[in-house]
Amino acid sequence: MEYAISTRNLTRCFGDFVAVDNLTMDIIPGEICGFLGPNGAGKSTAIRMLCGILAPSSGSGTVLGYDLLQETEKIKPKIAYMSQKFSLYDDLTVIENLDFYTGIYSIPARQRRQRMFEMLELAELGGREKALVANLSSGYKQRLALAAAIIAGPELIFLDEPTSGVSPTSRRQFFEIIKQLAEKGTTVIVTTHFMDEAERCDRIAFINQGRLMALDAPDQLKQQFINGCMVSLTVPEPMDHLDKLSSLPYVQEASLHGSHLHVLLAQEEDIALLRQNCGYVPEQITPSLEDVFIHIARQRKEGGLTS
């Protein structure tokens, strides 16, 4: 099978800082792959390299079959990229922005009107064609940026935190559009901070400190990394309990989730022990991606000390 993206030891340094460290990954055509990781983990740098606007320091890769080092200009007509920062022209109207990109992607004149209409539909921007972009709310801007980026019908879409700073309703709306595109066979790479968005991806790439920690489907990740029984514990002053719980022999891991504690036990029988010990009722839960994420990040930190 030809992968949409295939990289081998892709690395990018900024001075002494290694932003992306030996990234090796294969992306299947038509999947939605979520890049998940803390700020500064190297997600954006990785995406910029894959788009061909940032030269890798070392390593190699192909995007849609084109070489990442030699053929970046051949990649560009077939991909779309939407950056964290809104990057359309504020002083143009919605339709003028779209029209500009139909020209930039050399869409034949007689198809332009049709394409723009489709994009307005897709991004639910109908009725705002003549609005100046500067006056749009952030949700609209985000969808317009997507519409402009994908106007040429790309095979591969990179979305770098597309939903940051957007209302929850707009976020959901936006992710629906992404789903629609993927169903039509477009490959989507999306970085996000939101676990609910990550859950909806076909596969997730966990990136931490420039390294790819895991790449798999959400359920697979949970099974692979969380061995044992996850419980939620509601206690007053959860911070105070955290250290005490962590030191218990049958507790593998304990972490803070808002006002709750998530505790990973070796087996189900330990629930009773935990209950006796702290005096509160633990509730068994299915682990979330966040648990996986915390687990992986912690492993990396501990591993980093020994290695």
Added chain:
Amino acid sequence: MNRILAVLKKEMLQIRRDRMTLGIVLMIPLIQLLLFGYAIQTEVKHIPTAVFDQSLSPQSRDMLEAFTASGYFDVTLSVNSYAAVTQSIDSGQAKVGIIFPPDFARSLHRGSPAQVQVLVDASDSMLANQAIATANSIGLIKSQQVLLQKMPNRQLPYDIRVRPWYNPDGITAYYMVPAILGIVVTMTMVILTAVAIVRERERGTLEQLLVTPIKPLELMIGKILPYIAMGYIQITVALLAGVLVFHVPIRGSLLQLYLLTLFFITASLGLGLMISNLAKNQMQAFQMSFFIMLPSILLSGFMFPRAAMPRLIYYLSDLIPLTYYLDIIRGIILKGIGFSYLIGQVTALLVFSIFFLTISTLKFKKKIV
């Protein structure tokens, strides 16, 4: 081609929407031309003059009359001591002091040279040059008159006849208006394009363009074309003002003027674009523009003749597009010459245009960082 058109259209829309810039682009030539056209006079007339006449004779009055009749000296002060003359020049009340000694009439009578002392405030060199030259020639002319009176049958040995061509009346505006036109065009063109790429970089729109199939040259051309139109609008406004307000005669072909101006506009735009590709932000772009514009204006021969410059500076001024355009525009407007005399200048501007555009295109990498 599609992509150039798309950029072109987008730039036009943005220019049209930016009323402020549009207004400035149109008003600058008009205001600058009116301001400088009236204000800058290289010919200094009506110099305030203090007179200390110790002779108080018909002869001294006759000589003073010659000074005032020239139109260059206005007697604004009549004083009674040398110290008062000094004081009036020190204070700036007078720029010139004329002092007749007590024996002025007597010397003239006796046939020995009658001295007149002319003090000139040379802290303003242009005024001083004018005053000194005029005072000297008044002295010569008056001497000639006296000699001819004494020897009525003799003729003057030399007869030099000067014909100032192209601008016989020495009207400064004729000389200045075309030059100001050149300066206004280059200034606006350089600054407008200097921010053209940088602005997109700052706003983040460039990053989006980088992931599209657009080629650097297409982007450059698309960005330049609308500004060429702006340049022509500016020139038309300035020419109209020059002709209507200052009655500058256009002796050469207007068509040639417009055609040859194209190369100057492209050279200026190319320079601006190059700055835009080198600068990291709009502030830097502005600073670089000013850094280049000031010497361009001063060394181009706009006000100070290049012939008077030291060798090194003279050659340096060969590297300024404005230098060549001044030859072209003054040549066509005042001298009425055409392309055949200006091939060298046009070639130079063409070379500048190609050079700047090439550097810009090469420097523009489709990469960030």
